[in-house]
Amino acid sequence: GAVVSQHPSRVICKSGTSVKIECRSLDFQATTMFWYRQFPKKSLMLMATSNEGSKATYEQGVEKDKFLINHASLTLSTLTVTSAHPEDSSFYICSASLGQGGTEAFFGQGTRLTVV
Amino acid sequence: AQSVTQLDSHVSVSEGTPVLLRCNYSSSYSPSLFWYVQHPNKGLQLLLKYTSAATLVKGINGFEAEFKKSETSFHLTKPSAHMSDAAEYFCVVSGASGTYKYIFGTGTRLKVLA
Numbered sequence: 001g002a003v004v005s006q007h008p009s010r011v012i013c014k015s016g017t018s019v020k021i022e023c024r025s026l027d028f029q030a031t032t033m034f035w036y037r038q039f040p041k042k043s044l045m046l047m048a049t050s051n052e053g054s055k056a057t058y059e060q061g062v063e064k065d066k067f068l069i070n071h072a073s074l075t076l077s078t079l080t081v082t083s084a085h086p087e088d089s090s091f092y093i094c095s096a097s098l099g100q101g102g103t104e105a106f107f108g109q110g111t112r113l114t115v116v
Numbered sequence: 117a118q119s120v121t122q123l124d125s126h127v128s129v130s131e132g133t134p135v136l137l138r139c140n141y142s143s144s145y146s147p148s149l150f151w152y153v154q155h156p157n158k159g160l161q162l163l164l165k166y167t168s169a170a171t172l173v174k175g176i177n178g179f180e181a182e183f184k185k186s187e188t189s190f191h192l193t194k195p196s197a198h199m200s201d202a203a204e205y206f207c208v209v210s211g212a213s214g215t216y217k218y219i220f221g222t223g224t225r226l227k228v229l230a
Binding site for chain 1: 221
């Protein structure tokens with residue numbers, strides 16, 4: 001199946017700093033990628049839809065100035081958590097699809113963010 | 117709007133006994149449905165998917181699920197549980213038709229007892 005690579009797998013940052021998480025589709029082009037957040041022992045919540053060459057579409061309640069998404073190419077989307085605070089600590093996962101004709105999205109390995 | 121309900125937050129079974137994880141969905145169109153497994157501090161692994169083909173779907177590691185439109189259900193089963201099956205399981209329905217915007221259930225934690 002298609003491979004989605006997410007980097008880093010773990011990151012610890014200080015409160016007030018920004019952290020960038022990368023999501024790459026390794027062997028296919030993804031015009032659309034998705035970013036999810038998972039709170040401890042909770043389900044995954046969709047944060048935003050990342051569209052190549054255009055602005056991301058954020059779900060209700062997600063601060064777009066806090067979680068900056070850039071989809072600069074067909075194989076790379078980035079999520080930047082700006083001015084991170086301890087409450088931003090979470091597991092972030094991206095997914096990408098093959099587009100038209102595909103039947104599923106493929107998930108990255110996830111990034112564990114800890115803000116201290 | 118699409119939604120999915122996982123009826124049990126925790127399920128415990130003995131090793132070697134059958135597993136049943138229940139999932140009901142709501143969709144305004146013919147949905148795509150998936151089961152994913154997540155081991156502690158790991159990403160998501162696709163177990164199986166239903167995309168309007170055969171209603172009985174076989175997945176990896178001996179898991180299977182049956183799509184029942186009349187009951188709006190997509191329960192996950194396995195004849196014989198193994199210790200390595202202990203994990204969190206998510207039932208997922210696709211979002212609006214033609215997109216890959218997934219709606220996740222709240223998850224079922226499967227515990228396998230020796």
